Structures are given as structure tokens and as C-alpha cells.
Amino acid sequence: MKNNLKVWRAKYSFTQQDLADKINVSRQTINALEKGKYIPSTVLALKLSAVFETTAHDIFELEDHDWN
Amino acid sequence: MNTNYLFPNYAKRIGWLLAVPSFILLCLVIMTDSPDFMEFTVFSIIPDDFLNQENPSYWVTNNLADEVLTLTTIIGGLLIAFSKEKKEDEYISEIRKSSVIWAVYVNYALYMLATITIYGFDFLWVLQFNVLTLLIVLIVRYEWYKYQLKKSLYEE
Numbered sequence: 150m151k152n153n154l155k156v157w158r159a160k161y162s163f164t165q166q167d168l169a170d171k172i173n174v175s176r177q178t179i180n181a182l183e184k185g186k187y188i189p190s191t192v193l194a195l196k197l198s199a200v201f202e203t204t205a206h207d208i209f210e211l212e213d214h215d216w217n
Numbered sequence: 218m219n220t221n222y223l224f225p226n227y228a229k230r231i232g233w234l235l236a237v238p239s240f241i242l243l244c245l246v247i248m249t250d251s252p253d254f255m256e257f258t259v260f261s262i263i264p265d266d267f268l269n270q271e272n273p274s275y276w277v278t279n280n281l282a283d284e285v286l287t288l289t290t291i292i293g294g295l296l297i298a299f300s301k302e303k304k305e306d307e308y309i310s311e312i313r314k315s316s317v318i319w320a321v322y323v324n325y326a327l328y329m330l331a332t333i334t335i336y337g338f339d340f341l342w343v344l345q346f347n348v349l350t351l352l353i354v355l356i357v358r359y360e361w362y363k364y365q366l367k368k369s370l371y372e373e
Contacts, residue, residue, distance in 0.1 A: 169304075173304075173306070174304065174306035174307070174308065175302070175303075175304035175306055175308070175309065176370065177308070177309075177366040177367065177369075177370060178306050178307075178308040178309075180366075180369060180370055181308060181366065181369075184369070187308050187311070189307070189308075190307050192307075193307060
């Protein structure tokens with residue numbers, strides 16, 4: 150799964166720490182998400198979309214190999 | 218996050234203070250000799266020669282140094298491995314869980330290796346240490362992964 154979290158974060162001028170505080174996770178988690186190392190739970194994905202006032206689809210995108 | 222199977226964050230420090238000295242002392246006691254002041258008479262549910270004696274004595278004299286140190290090492294190790302992080306979130310839970318799976322595999326791999334290479338009475342040593350290898354591998358893998366995560370923060 151791909152995401153454009155970094156773009157959204159830049160749009161809102163949030164640091165990784167700002168975003169981490171808003172959704173109550175560690176900065177390491179935001180960093181791992183942005184690097185594509187960690188796929189968040191539905192709860193976390195929806196929290197992120199709530200912070201950026203958008204839908205989960207606008208932040209996350211399935212990749213071909215996700216269907217296998 | 219439902220994490221009520223974890224200890225509070227401050228318990229981790231207690232765990233380190235308990236486990237590290239206990240483990241070092243345990244190794245010393247096993248390699249050298251137990252101190253005399255740890256000699257006690259204790260109740261044993263399965264005393265020596267339990268089946269052959271008519272009136273087996275359930276009170277036996279034993280040096281409790283290794284027993285006490287094994288217990289404190291295990292309790293300390295559990296506190297280290299299963300205390301909440303300062304920021305306990307779903308990613309850290311994931312890392313802890315994967316470390317548990319990893320530790321089970323490594324633990325049994327070591328056990329199987331010992332089974333086919335160590336025989337007879339010496340195998341008791343294996344059993345003594347195998348009690349702790351699961352926790353040790355779990356803690357090492359988990360802490361190493363956390364360190365890598367922290368390091369990757371500064372690799373921007």
C-alpha cells in the first residue's frame with residue numbers, strides 16, 4: 150500500500166511530531182508510515198484522514214501486489 | 218488500544234534493575250558455587266526417591282541461590298519485555314508481537330540443536346538456560362528493533 154502522508158503533512162505544515170501528537174502515536178510510527186514500512190490499522194488510517202479533513206482513499210492507495 | 222496485558226511504563230526500569238544483576242549473579246552461582254547462607258530447609262512436593270520410600274521426607278535441605286536468582290531474572294525479564302513504552306501505539310505492539318514469534322522460533326531452534334549435541338546429565342544445564350533464552354532473545358530483538366527505528370528518525 151502506498152501513501153502520500155508526507156504531501157498532506159507538508160500541506161498542513163505539520164512536523165512528524167505534530168502529526169504524531171494529533172493521532173496519539175509515536176514519531177517513529179509516523180516515520181515508518183511515510184517510508185511505507187508499516188501499514189496502519191483502519192482506526193489509524195481514519196484518524197489520519199480526520200486530521201487532514203479528507204478520506205482515507207486520498208491518503209492511501211492499494212498497489213497491485215496487495216491483491217495477491 | 219487494548220493493552221491491559223502490559224505493565225505500566227515505570228515497570229520497565231524496575232525490570233532492568235532486577236534482571237541484569239540477577240542474571241549476572243545466576244551465571245556466577247552456576248559457574249562457581251552457591252553461598253552457604255542461602256542453604257535452607259524447604260518443602261518439596263516430589264522429594265528424592267519419592268516412589269520407593271514408604272515415608273518420604275517432604276522437607277529437604279537445598280541451596281536456594283539459583284532458585285531465587287532464576288525467579289528474579291524471569292520476573293525482571295517479563296517486566297522489561299511486557300511494560301508499556303512511553304508512547305504505546307499499534308506499531309510498537311506489532312513489533313513486540315513479531316519479536317515474540319521470533320523468540321519462540323529461535324528458542325526452539327536452540328533447544329533442538331542442544332537436544333542433538335548435548336547428552337546425559339549435562340542436559341540439565343540446557344534446561345536451566347532454556348528457561349531464559351526465550352526472554353533474552355525476545356528482549357534483544359525488541360530493543361534492537363526499537364533502536365533501529367530511533368536511528369532511522371535521524372536518517373532523513
